[in-house]
Amino acid sequence: MSEKPNYALKFTLVGHTDAVSSVKFSPNGEWLASSSADKVIIIWGAYDGKYEKTLYGHNLEISDVAWSSDSSRLVSASDDKTLKIWDVRSGKCLKTLKGHSNYVFCCNFNPPSNLIISGSFDESVKIWEVKTGKCLKTLSAHSDPVSAVHFNCSGSLIVSGSYDGVCRIWDAASGQCLKTLVDDDNLPISFVKFSPNGRYLLIATLDNTLKLWDYSRGRCLKTYTGHKNEKYCIFANFSVTGGKWIVSGSEDNLVYIWNLQTKEIVQKLQGHTDVVISAACHPTENIIASAALGNDKTIKLWKSNY
């Protein structure tokens, strides 16, 4: 177990014609899906970075994309107020989920992949059934746009974060709000997700801070700073394949990697020419994929030995 990773740039994936909004690795590690403001989703090979296919269908920019657990389906959230479920193999849109009244900003599958959760600028969180495409529940979750939604590893809890500075945890089955986490200053929350073991929450706020919370006790355990995040909802991730890191993009065009325990910055990856909006970690290999906004429009693949 080394102290620092040595991520090096291996591939640059060019192809989007507008800012990339999100990149995600498929759970089986084969593919990388990238969604963009040019209304398409592109699937790349995760290991060789080669172009695989493009998914067309949305009318407006796409803000987020997420894989199902069997890596066969994608869900995408778009500014055209809809979400679309795609079959990756055939490239077809299987269902369009309509119901939100404003931009859909974030989306995720639950681990059994029979439900989709979405957060939108209309301040609500909706739970959809994959099979029928119907909205099962609408949680009037927040008083400001919802910036992130996530299921925990068992699928029983939902976390939602919003610009109103409030982070809520819900029971997935009943839709009841179980807990509300508010930090002192009510700073807008730009990103939130569960840790892989489901016990902690990683919350990013628009004051250049990432915090690791123990939500059952309602305490902030670790704080990660040094990067720049005041404007965009930048994705952050746990990297568990090698050393235990926290990986996040930043508005100063770098990818920041912190040691989870010691909170110090262990590496900064340079190469992008615009805000790094999304950084994803491969499920099995020490690979990081980072994507940048409109000035750059590329996705970079980095690999480390540890």
Added chain:
Amino acid sequence: MEGDGSDPEPPDAGEDSKSENGENAPIYCICRKPDINCFMIGCDNCNEWFHGDCIRITEKMAKAIREWYCRECREKDPKLEIRYRHKKSRERDSNERDGSEPRDEGGGRKRPAPDPDLQRRAGSGTGVGAMLARGSASPHKSSPQPLVATPSQHHQQQQQIKRSARMCGECEACRRTEDCGHCDFCRDMKKFGGPNKIRQKCRLRQCQLRARLSPVTPSESLPRPRRPLPTQQQPQPSQKLGRIREDEGAVASSAVKEPPEAMATPEPLSDEDLPLDPDLYQDFCAGAFDDHGLPWMSDTEESPFLDPALRKRAVKVKHVKRREKKSEKKKEERYKRHRQKQKHKDKWKHPERADSKDPASLPQCLGPGCVRPAQPGSKYCSDDCGMKLAANRIYEILPQRIQQWQQSPCIAEEHGKKLLERIRREQQSARTRLQEMERRFHELEAIILRAKQQAVREDEESNEGDSDDTDLQIFCVSCGHPINPRVALRHMERCYAKYESQTSFGSMYPTRIEGATRLFCDVYNPQSKTYCKRLQVLCPEHSRDPKVPADEVCGCPLVRDVFELTGDFCRLPKRQCNRHYCWEKLRRAEVDLERVRVWYKLDELFEQERNVRTAMTNRAGLLALMLHQTIQHDPLTTDLRSSADR
């Protein structure tokens, strides 16, 4: 304008002040009476009104008159002449007036617009008349042929040019009587040997005022002049039209398909090469189509379980639908372009503006080495330039992309190849199974045949019945009635058939499987427009059990312990045998079902193979390579997997 006395306020006429009646009513005519309840006619010079009776002009005569001046004015100014109207329009006007048509083309009298009070007296044409007066005044004034004074004379001298929605009847183009024979529209006419697809009037005969397309000067309308141009067409003002595009006038769809707005990238791949979403590839790379909005939504619902054996057919339908959508989209595009052209045309109707705009404001064509201005709304001056640029782009970029692609092995490609292998093998095994099935099919038929040839032996009959329990009541599963267990089988079969025959089970497509003798019933139901998809041997709706002759033997191969064939056959007459009721049907159905299953499997495999193949094509196709690029920074690393090649 004729007055019929319906107007409330008679306006002040010119010579009103002359005689005060003490009534303060305006007075008219040579008789100087305020009477307005009869037919009146107004002088176009002094604006005085005259009774028709007083000057001996009847209403009918007045219909023929376009401009009328009273005797006094005519005497004072010899230049004023009474002008008459064309015979035809006179007739039409009388018709219109009879039909109380408000659109009265100026019933003989046209007043210059600015006297609204006078207009009001104009009988049937009140405000409308004024408008029409204005409207129809100008062509008359501009008409080069002066009208003869008397109504009788002008019949012969006047050409009878009809007026219509698209013909003003007055302009040079409307006056032409013969088609030029050289313009594209003439050449399309049957009489000039054309296919009659465009169906438009000769270019030189398109009305300058009212035609949908702008008429063209001879030089611009004839792409390949074969004869010297007749001289009488020269005086047509050419700057009226600006630059006419070839496809401008072609209302038919064929011409519109090649707009000067050439696409940024050409389509060397025809639509057939891009089975998935050809439209969207166009949209994606053409860029020029951004203004047409949205890429076509490929939103298809998860298809319900279509009869897989016919999925080929079903798939074909999807293709058809896609093409329909595509053609709809193309129609939409065409329509939008057409509308844009209409807008452009409107601009060109103002000749001066169009001219001054063209050379100055249009950017330069982006074609290689081209210095001509681009077409409005496009980046290129012509298709050729666009194509050349696209070709250059490909020559420039493609080789290095291909090289990049081949630098490292594509993992997905390898997976694809392995998958294809597997599918191949499975297809093989499925086909052998199919052959096996066919063999069984034939065997069964042989057995059935042999069984029929057995003779009947009546004496075995008695063994059957008595040993069964007759106090055990069985209820039929279909109708629910209690039945004797001895005839239970027979009854239930019949009962089931009765209920089943009332429902339909079918799909929209007839079976088209080569090499299959009988599988599905396929009887067409015109009401639901479906073909029956039950097994043909079993379908209760469309096949009746054949009548059993009295001496036919049951023939069912007997078994010991359920599975072991004894080699013996049931000798009971078929009509009486209760144990083996309908055994041939059921056995046949069994075999058929197996065959159907194998066909399903084959179809599935075919579908998978197709998917893999299209993925392989699209991954490194022309468009994919041109639009995307994977830059390798570390020459040693081609594969990010940490373990050695799996």
